[in-house]
């Protein structure tokens with residue numbers, strides 16, 4: 001019964017023959033950007049996950065372009081979203097100190113300063129109606145709300161159900177709107193994992209583990225003798241949150257379809273960073289530079305497309321989204337950005353791969369644990385060719401992405417030439 005109700009939300013996709021444009025253009029189209037907080041790509045069906053967490057997202061991916069190797073430029077929201085909105089890596093240039101009201105001390109926060117033109121500002125000056133919907137306070141704290149005519153926040157970080165409200169409000173804002181750029185940042189599946197019924201039971205129940213013994217995220221982070229069963233339960237609730245968010249996205253897609261917007265709406269789905277479930281001793285959290293925290297989904301649905309590769313393998317990152325959208329909808333692309341348009345690889349053209357850079361700046365979890373004991377220092381990862389190179393406070397790690405996807409075998413001592421290559425690359429990238 002439950003799955004039948006989900007099925008009702010599958011949108012009816014338009015007949016492409018009537019809407020095709022040359023290549024991958026969608027000139028003057030509406031744009032809907034949906035980001036899910038802490039969604040790692042390998043927990044979606046379209047990225048090969050064994051559980052049916054995301055039928056609506058998968059349905060969109062089947063009609064669009066799926067980027068297999070898409071990375072976040074930072075493993076935390078406060079650095080990642082400014083990168084997405086500015087197409088610049090999170091460096092010192094938009095660094096600022098802001099007081100985070102839920103904390104009792106000053107914390108370094110990234111805050112987009114006036115030297116950057118945000119993606120939403122480009123839409124705004126191009127005559128679009130712009131609107132943002134979110135429940136993660138970092139969207140506002142980082143000034144990622146700049147350039148939006150309508151700003152709607154529903155700050156209930158611990159209540160995933162705020163996502164339904166965000167979707168509903170986004171729908172209302174689209175109603176009767178001519179040309180719109182809408183960004184919805186859903187809080188799911190970010191911790192604490194507490195999907196509403198029936199999603200809390202969708203992926204759990206096979207082992208008799210009781211929900212009443214569900215540990216808090218803090219307990220899980222402390223890893224006080226966690227049983228595998230407890231981790232499995234947490235993952236089932238994380239997956240339940242994905243399923244809940246996917247169901248809400250299905251409602252949105254259905255609404256867009258019913259309003260007749262689907263023929264003129266470019267839809268992008270991605271995430272700000274991933275999540276770890278014990279990999280590299282990080283439990284139900286993110287902030288480190290391993291692929292569990294950096295590999296995020298990226299799906300682009302373009303109803304006007306008549307030529308595209310359904311699956312793109314070249315490595316891309318969130319800073320590439322800004323120039324890609326502008327090229328597809330045919331707006332001003334004259335600004336200097338660090339990202340580059342993905343349209344050439346979408347069209348199947350060969351081009352030189354560009355290293356993907358992700359910056360954590362500080363070993364987030366340790367710093368948060370005790371800022372006095374663990375000082376801040378620059379840390380980053382570079383994904384290039386077959387390798388992931390990590391430089392965490394000058395401790396270097398190197399992993400082969402093809403033969404060691406779980407990044408267990410650090411090749412630092414075995415690949416001297418590659419380490420030298422990445423050190424040189426680091427210097428040119430990090431200036």
Ligand SMILES: [Zn+2]
Nearest residue numbers: 037038077272
């Ligand atoms: Zn986040």
